[in-house]
Amino acid sequence: MAQVGVQVEESTQGSGSPTAVELDDTGFADFVLAGTRVSGEFRCADCGYGAVVQRELPQCPMCAGTIWESRLPRANRIVA
């Protein structure tokens, strides 16, 4: 017990808001990585380039970014 690591605390009782987003620093947007199978409208998190994706998120053609922001409250994720 000599090591102190980073621990994920699950003592978030009381907020009452379920969180299913991996990157939730904005609180309203759903960020999806390139390569994820999705369907919907997305916007590049870096440069704001918008794209309609129906299969797999590509790299951003403008800035080669790999993080997309869903433009809808809920993205329709295709579970393969």
Ligand SMILES: [Zn+2]
């Ligand atoms: Zn971009």
